[in-house]
Amino acid sequence: MRRAALVFALGLLSACDGFASCFYDTIAKPEMLPALEPLDAIGGLSAERCAACHAEIAAEWSTSLMAAATTNPFYVADHAHRHELFLCERCHNPLENQMRDVVDDLASLDPLTGKGHPNPRYDPALEREGVTCVVCHASAEALGEARAPTIVPGERAADAPPSPHPVAVAAALDEHGTMCRRCHQYDPPFVGLPRPPADTHAEYDRYRGAGGDKTCLDCHMPRVEGRVANTSPLRSRRGHRFLGARDGAFVAAFVSATAEVTREGITLVVDNRAGHHVPTAEPGRVLAATVELVGGGATLASRRVRFRRDFDPEHLVERYDTSLAPLEVRRVPVPFTAAQRAAAEAVRVRLDLYRYEARHPLALAAGIGEGALVAHVATSTVPAAEGP
Ligand code: HEC
Ligand code: HEC
Ligand code: HEC
Ligand code: HEC
Ligand code: HEC
CATH class of the missing domain: 2.60.40 (Immunoglobulin-like)
Incomplete structure (x- = not known):
């Protein structure tokens, strides 16, 4: 019996590359978002490209911490202190194009250390943009869609100029922040905390259950009178300042x-x-x-x-x-x-x-x-x- 267990354990170990490797698939971690291809008609993925036509929205986003998710001094200090742990990047710069190394394995469980290989598609400028426009608007995986969102006509204003690109407002960008959850709720199992380390969405569910009537977007992306694109007429649109604890x-x-x-x-x-x-x-x-x-x-x-x-x-x-x-x-x-x-x-x-x-x-x-x-x-x- 003991021998059978030993053989089983050895079999398990030989199936992966070292002891820690066996656990890579089982540790709780947001997944890396697969690399995006430059969008036709935009010629790239950078927020600077979007800003050429969406100047107001880009200026708003640039003042938020999501635009500074890899550059703000606290994250930089903390990430260095944690030996550049790959897990952090899964939320702060989640796209494969934003990662210097693609980590798909573990070198050690305690301290948790990833094992990966240099990324040929690494774009350091995009990494510095943190939670950039295309994370929310173009990644099928972030949006929980089967394929990259294509332009969905939806409720487009009659006087809106035609959009030259297939970046659409997707279902998961709904009022309740369905797509925000992957980064704003972190609930790993077997953690000795009374509540998950990041619990914002579960807290929000309790707020709604207790009769709260506002949504994530009502508070953090309130509608403002402005221009969706530079060539659009003035109309009500979603603000992108993402105001929070600093204001x-x-x-x-x-x-x-x-x-x-x-x-x-x-x-x-x-x-x-x-x-x-x-x-x-x-x-x-x-x-x-x-x-x-x-x-x-x-x-x-x-x-x-x-x-x-x-x-x-x-x-x-x-x-x-x-x-x-x-x-x-x-x-x-x-x-x-x-x-x-x-x-x-x-x-x-x-x-x-x-x-x-x-x-x-x-x-x-x-x-x-x-x-x-x-x-x-x-x-x-x-x-x-x-x-x-
Ligand atoms: C060449 C100009 C141009 C560039 C570059 C551009 N857009 Fe647009 N985009 C537009 C126009 C025009 C519209 C339609 C505006 C309107 O509805 O009034 C639009 C619409 C949108 C919409 C709304 C779609 C909908 O279904 O209502 C989103 C989201 C969007 N753009 C995101 C982006 C992102 C993200 C980038 C950068 C990766 C980008 N755009 C780059 C011109 C551009
Ligand atoms: C890919 C991960 C990711 C997604 C998706 C995401 N966020 Fe964030 N968000 C972050 C990170 C990381 C920060 C903090 C960055 C920092 O301070 O280093 C942040 C910060 C914020 C802040 C504070 C901004 C400030 O300037 O104080 C607000 C508010 C916020 N997010 C709301 C949202 C909402 C609403 C959504 C969904 C529409 C969303 N986030 C989607 C990762 C994400
Ligand atoms: C599950 C997604 C997720 C992971 C993984 C994650 N973060 Fe964050 N981080 C966030 C979000 C979202 C915020 C925004 C603050 C909030 O929600 O209170 C944030 C905020 C921060 C802040 C505050 C920065 C400021 O501007 O005030 C620091 C520092 C930080 N994270 C460091 C790290 C480090 C270091 C790691 C890895 C050990 C890490 N984070 C892993 C999502 C994540
Ligand atoms: C009724 C308004 C309201 C709603 C609804 C709301 N928030 Fe907030 N949010 C606030 C206020 C006020 C603050 C500043 C106080 C604080 O940090 O808790 C804040 C702060 C934040 C921060 C910044 C935390 C930090 O430490 O920098 C994040 C991230 C955030 N909210 C995300 C969300 C998400 C995601 C949702 C939906 C699941 C949501 N909020 C729903 C009002 C709201
Ligand atoms: C954290 C996620 C997130 C980021 C980052 C983000 N957006 Fe958005 N964006 C949203 C959400 C949510 C909406 C509202 C969708 C809706 O109302 O259906 C939206 C709406 C829009 C719209 C349509 C506006 C309207 O109300 O008609 C445009 C255009 C747009 N975003 C462009 C951008 C550009 C350009 C950037 C970068 C400079 C950017 N977004 C960054 C989440 C994001």
Whole structure:
């Protein structure tokens, strides 16, 4: 019996090239998107080509983190720290044309290390474009289609100029972000975390289940009046700025905080109307509420309450999760003394969202100070006199 097991195990090992190789197919990983051919009539794949005719949309996209997915200093530092792990590239620069090496095997399981071969079709300029236009608009695999999307007439405006190329708006680019899921939800099995490391879509499903009526695109690609192509007439089209945690005014439209004053004390009340947890996914993000007692033009006392999901993405250990659930109204008593409260004229609540706090290892590695990494969301002030 033991011999049979041994023979079986040896057979399994000899079927793959080394021990780690046996596991390549079984580890949870987004797949690489097969290489795309330059599109006729566009003459390439670069966003610069698209920009020649879609100037407004390209300018919007270029300000988003998806355009900086391989170049932003935090990713660069983190990717280097993880020894350029191939897994990262499957979301940050997912097309085969964007990869220096094509990894289809493992050299080691712990630490996870890929094994591959140099890619003859590697296009370094395209790699620097990160999640570029053709990832979302031309890759059949990203869109879950049997073949590259061809022009689907759909609801085209009567006065729209004819499109010179077969890049179409595909079904998976729907309101609920069906195609966003492959990168914004990462749910590997056997991970000792209470929730998946990236959980934005499951959070969104709970938001919808709880009665939330907005979609990913309503919030992140709201319609704007503009030109679909340079030659198109002005009409309502999808914005491509993909605003998120870095834009205080955007966050303020969905997250707010105030203070309630009663005889018992002061309570911070934070309201999350975003379509997922706040913060969501990236564990470095921190929503911080600073509650201050003010009187005589001075700040008399101040307390800070932080909301975040703190886990180590490398070793997959969660320390705590105080992020706000979708549609949650969180009430947190803030401990000021009765004497401090008696001296105060008003209670001020300042809400900020940190991309990374000053002491975060990635902020230190990238050498970027906290001042450049915080978005001010809103400030609200209420009288310190007791309510009912
Ligand atoms: C030579 C000019 C030109 C280039 C280059 C070009 N486009 Fe277009 N594209 C157009 C025009 C014109 C339309 C139709 C505009 C309208 O509907 O008003 C269009 C429409 C589209 C649409 C909407 C299709 C639909 O079914 O409504 C998408 C998506 C698109 N382009 C993506 C891209 C991408 C991605 C690139 C770069 C890889 C690109 N385009 C390059 C001219 C161009
Ligand atoms: C191929 C993978 C991929 C797909 C598909 C994808 N994203 Fe992303 N997205 C990323 C990555 C990677 C980042 C972060 C880049 C960074 O900060 O390094 C990101 C960042 C974002 C951000 C933050 C942008 C900012 O500037 O703060 C938003 C919002 C977003 N994505 C929404 C979406 C939506 C909506 C969709 C679907 C329409 C989508 N994404 C599809 C990979 C993807
Ligand atoms: C399943 C897709 C996926 C994989 C795999 C992935 N990322 Fe990301 N990454 C994202 C998305 C999506 C974001 C956008 C932030 C968010 O969703 O909170 C992001 C954001 C980041 C950020 C924040 C950058 C910023 O601009 O603030 C860093 C750093 C990062 N990723 C590093 C890595 C590294 C290093 C790896 C490999 C060990 C990796 N990622 C693997 C999808 C992925
Ligand atoms: C993260 C995915 C993603 C990226 C990257 C992206 N788009 Fe889009 N794009 C979408 C989605 C989603 C829609 C909306 C589809 C719909 O409404 O049916 C869209 C719509 C469009 C449209 C049609 C606009 C309209 O409302 O009629 C054009 C044209 C377009 N994109 C061009 C581009 C160009 C050019 C780039 C790069 C500069 C780009 N897109 C990058 C996801 C993306
Ligand atoms: C009701 C509005 C709303 C909906 C619906 C919504 N979001 Fe967000 N999203 C926000 C707000 C507000 C923030 C900024 C606060 C935060 O980071 O959680 C944000 C932030 C993000 C970020 C940036 C995270 C970071 O740390 O940089 C990503 C990525 C994102 N959303 C993706 C999605 C995806 C994918 C969907 C659909 C599955 C979606 N969102 C649905 C409002 C929304």
